[in-house]
Each structure stands twice: as C-alpha cells, then as structure tokens.
Amino acid sequence: MPSISIKAIVLVHWILVMWTTLGWIPSSFLYPNLSVLIVGFWAVADKQSVDAVFMFIVMQIGSVLVDIVTLSLYFPPYNAVGQAKFSAGMAILNLILKPFSTILLYQMYSDRGGQYNINFGPNTPSYDQIDGNPNDSATKQGSSAYFPPPPTAQQES
Known part of the structure; x- marks a missing residue:
C-alpha cells in the first residue's frame, strides 16, 4: 500500500467539501462532513x-451512509445551473474517495498500534487464569473452576 499521510487525506476531503459548498449544499451533507474533518484535524x-x-475511520464510514442518503434525496434537478452540478459532482467524487481513504486510514491505525479484533465463537476465553497451573486436570476437562470432591464417610472417621 502506498504511504499517504493523514494530512493528505484530510486536505483532499477538505477541498472536496469546500467545492461542494459552492452551489448546492443541504445542511445534512455539510454538518457530518465538517464533523469528520474536525476529527481528521x-x-x-x-x-x-x-x-x-x-x-x-468510524466517522468516515458513517458519513458514507449519510452522503448516499443526502445525494439520493437532494440531488439537483436536470435543469440546474452549472454551479449546482459542479458541487454535486464534487460531493460524488468525495463519496467515491471515502472507501479508499478509509482503507489507508486503517493502515495508519494499525501502524500506530491499534488493533481491532472481533472474537466470536467457542474458543474465545472469557477470563484469564491468574492462579493455578494451566496444565491442571480441571482445565483439561473443560471445567472453569475446580471444586474438590465432597468428603465421604470413610474420610471423616
């Protein structure tokens, strides 16, 4: 993957959002994208x-959904002026670039030491064993706790 800085990603999206504001802009597009840019800064x-x-990353993914809904509801009509068509085109270009920038951001996230692990299934440990031997017979049998057997009548006398 190419090494692109977060500055370049934020700059490209900032330019595209600013060009979107030139002619056609509902507030449902502006506020989420400006929020994403603030977190990018x-x-x-x-x-x-x-x-x-x-x-x-999370806000970028969320803004993709908001952009799709906004473009589908408020897209300028066919006979709109050139400014509205240009700004709608920049909104579409911004939407097209978001998945690619999200992939690059995830790479930067993992480079900074972030880990996102989803563990579902039976092999997921629910606790860490802090005492006892991990090779204990109780853990080999699948028991989560060791309870000694109750005393019998022979042991009591």
Whole structure:
C-alpha cells in the first residue's frame, strides 16, 4: 500500500467539501462532513493517538451512509445551473474517495498500534487464569473452576 499521510487525506476531503459548498449544499451533507474533518484535524494534530484515527475511520464510514442518503434525496434537478452540478459532482467524487481513504486510514491505525479484533465463537476465553497451573486436570476437562470432591464417610472417621 502506498504511504499517504493523514494530512493528505484530510486536505483532499477538505477541498472536496469546500467545492461542494459552492452551489448546492443541504445542511445534512455539510454538518457530518465538517464533523469528520474536525476529527481528521485531531488525528493530524495528535500524531500518537490511536483513538483519533479510529474515530476518524468510524466517522468516515458513517458519513458514507449519510452522503448516499443526502445525494439520493437532494440531488439537483436536470435543469440546474452549472454551479449546482459542479458541487454535486464534487460531493460524488468525495463519496467515491471515502472507501479508499478509509482503507489507508486503517493502515495508519494499525501502524500506530491499534488493533481491532472481533472474537466470536467457542474458543474465545472469557477470563484469564491468574492462579493455578494451566496444565491442571480441571482445565483439561473443560471445567472453569475446580471444586474438590465432597468428603465421604470413610474420610471423616
């Protein structure tokens, strides 16, 4: 994968959002995209933060859905002026670039030490064994706790 900085990703999306505001812009497009850019500026400013990049990824994915709905509901009509067509085209270009920038952001997220693991299934440990031997017979039988057998009448006398 090419090494592109977060600054370049934020700059490209900022330019496209600003060009979208030239002629055609509902607030349902502007506010989510400006929120994404603000979190992107945070990711640029805090170079060590894993949370900033993760929030940037999550908001970028969420804004894709908002952009699709906004474009489908408020797309300018066929006889619209050139400004409205240009800004709608920039909104479409911004939407097309978001999946690619999200992939690059995920690479930067993992480079900064972020891990996103989803563990479903029976092999997922629900706890860490902090005492006892991990090779204990109780754990080999699949028991999560060891209970000694109850005393019998022979043992009591």
